[in-house]
Amino acid sequence: MKKLTEFERLSLYNQYTLLADIAKLQHDSSSEKNYNLTAEIFKNGYTAEYDMQDNALNDFYTDEMTITDEEQEEVGSLLSMYSYLTNNYNGAKKKFPNINEIRYVGYDDNTKVGARKNGYLNFIMSDKNQYNHVKKGFQKNEDSTNSHGYGAPRVSMLKKYLELHENEDFYNDSDKYVKEILEAK
Structure with a gap:
């Protein structure tokens, strides 16, 4: 010490x-x-x-090991995105029968940054018992929030969500936006 x-x-x-x-x-x-x-x-x-x-x-945790404000904000945005998708998916599925399924992708536990973000993600969902509907989606994955390095869907969907979230009709025309987020590349 x-x-x-x-x-x-x-x-x-x-x-x-x-x-x-x-x-x-x-x-x-x-x-x-x-x-x-x-x-x-x-x-x-x-x-x-x-x-x-x-x-x-x-x-x-030493200061070098703690999650940054920006990383916490990203995790919060990710949870908001998955909450939006989860709450609006069934309506979008009726309008667009061939819409992609929601892929719940967390962060890579094999990296320091990914492990910090997953730690915070799990803290919010498990310890604080928030976003239970999103937690159920992650529990369908074999290793819950660990992406094992495959974060491409999360990155593209979150980028699209943050871009679209500013639109005035985001909550009124959710079917269209759910489809756009899920199809983000």
């Missing part, structure tokens, strides 16, 4: 002290002892012991 500043050590000391107090209130003496020990390590700056701690710091 990298060297911690005094402020970071103080914050961790305070957090583990609070966790020890909570454990004490719950009559969990084992956790209380572990939290007090960890608090003492950070209070005294025993750097050799930092990595020995079984704590959330190992799972903490």
